[in-house]
Amino acid sequence: LRLKYAQPSTQNGRTDVNSVTNWNAPLVWEGTFDPVVIDAIYKKMDPRVAVVLFAVGKYTRFLKGFLESAEKYFLVDFRVTYYIFTDNKGDVPTIKLGKGRKISVVTIPSVNRWQEVVLGRMKWATITIDKQIRNEADYLYMMDIDSVFHNDFGAESLSPLSAVLHRGYYKNTRRDQFPYERRPKSMAYIPTDEGDYYYTAAVWGGYLEDMYRLVKYCYTQSEEDAKNDIEAVWQEESHLNKYLLYNKPTKVLSPEYLWSDYDKIPADIKVVRISQLVKNYEEVRPNGGH
Ligand SMILES: CC(=O)N[C@H]1[C@@H](OP(=O)(O)OP(=O)(O)OC[C@H]2O[C@@H](n3ccc(=O)[nH]c3=O)[C@H](O)[C@@H]2O)O[C@H](CO)[C@H](O)[C@@H]1O
Numbered sequence: 128l129r130l131k132y133a134q135p136s137t138q139n140g141r142t143d144v145n146s147v148t149n150w151n152a153p154l155v156w157e158g159t160f161d162p163v164v165i166d167a168i169y170k171k172m173d174p175r176v177a178v179v180l181f182a183v184g185k186y187t188r189f190l191k192g193f194l195e196s197a198e199k200y201f202l203v204d205f206r207v208t209y210y211i212f213t214d215n216k217g218d219v220p221t222i223k224l225g226k227g228r229k230i231s232v233v234t235i236p237s238v239n240r241w242q243e244v245v246l247g248r249m250k251w252a253t254i255t256i257d258k259q260i261r262n263e264a265d266y267l268y269m270m271d272i273d274s275v276f277h278n279d280f281g282a283e284s285l286s287p288l289s290a291v292l293h294r295g296y297y298k299n300t301r302r303d304q305f306p307y308e309r310r311p312k313s314m315a316y317i318p319t320d321e322g323d324y325y326y327t328a329a330v331w332g333g334y335l336e337d338m339y340r341l342v343k344y345c346y347t348q349s350e351e352d353a354k355n356d357i358e359a360v361w362q363e364e365s366h367l368n369k370y371l372l373y374n375k376p377t378k379v380l381s382p383e384y385l386w387s388d389y390d391k392i393p394a395d396i397k398v399v400r401i402s403q404l405v406k407n408y409e410e411v412r413p414n415g416g417h
């Protein structure tokens with residue numbers, strides 16, 4: 128017998144961070160798992176992983192950097208299909224893909240407001256899971272395109288429903304300070320005395336059907352809001368946070384899984400797996416600004 132990896136320890140490899148939630152789900156940090164062990168477990172099931180990405184308008188410029196870096200670091204040796212939703216098929220770059228990895232382009236119409244793009248993601252993902260992805264994937268990830276992988280993002284991230292802590296609010300932020308939707312008129316409303324964490328909508332994933340339920344929830348809740356002439360403060364991110372408050376994620380991923388080039392890296396972030404790029408919002412969005 129060849130020992131391929133370190134023997135399990137009865138102690139957590141990290142003492143500076145919490146590695147379990149108060150509902151006993153893993154809270155994943157570098158140093159709390161053995162990637163060789165975990166990849167081997169999931170590799171046996173050889174899951175098909177869908178990654179849903181939107182590149183609408185000028186955001187096609189982010190495709191090359193995202194995809195090339197994902198090929199280096201994202202679930203390497205696993206079966207991955209990138210579903211690229213775009214209004215400009217001609218701008219999808221040709222990327223050299225690893226074995227078992229594919230790109231599937233989904234054409235969608237152009238829109239005039241970035242808010243419509245980010246919310247539209249929930250609508251188009253719902254429709255396309257129904258039409259196509261359901262037959263082609265076991266797990267599904269939703270990811271922002273304006274980012275780059277810098278280190279391994281492996282099978283330790285997989286679970287029925289995995290969400291990433293937003294880098295801005297994971298330390299010393301009281302629940303009443305989370306940027307949840309606070310207007311009772313919105314379907315995304317969360318009262319100030321509730322909340323576990325604030326999750327980012329830029330990286331989330333899980334079993335195909337669990338993700339379908341959540342994506343569809345964000346879609347229908349935002350449609351309901353639109354009928355009532357309100358848009359949640361952080362669009363689908365607000366609806367996502369509401370869902371995850373009452374339907375707890377089965378894994379919580381540390382902000383290693385989505386950091387940002389805007390922010391310096393604190394001592395507890397040992398590894399940046401994905402980082403959001405600095406971008407000129409005014410220039411890249413159809414209707415500018417935030
Ligand atoms: C790190 C983080 O928390 N990110 C969230 C934050 O993102 P950002 O401020 O980073 O938003 P963003 O501009 O990246 O938009 C989200 C994503 O929508 C797509 N897109 C957007 C505009 C456009 O014209 N074309 C296009 O393709 C693209 O995939 C992009 O990555 O706020 C958004 C909603 O306000 C979403 O909740 C994002 O997940």
Ligand SMILES: [Mn+2]
Pocket residue numbers: 271272273329403
């Ligand atoms: Mn983004």
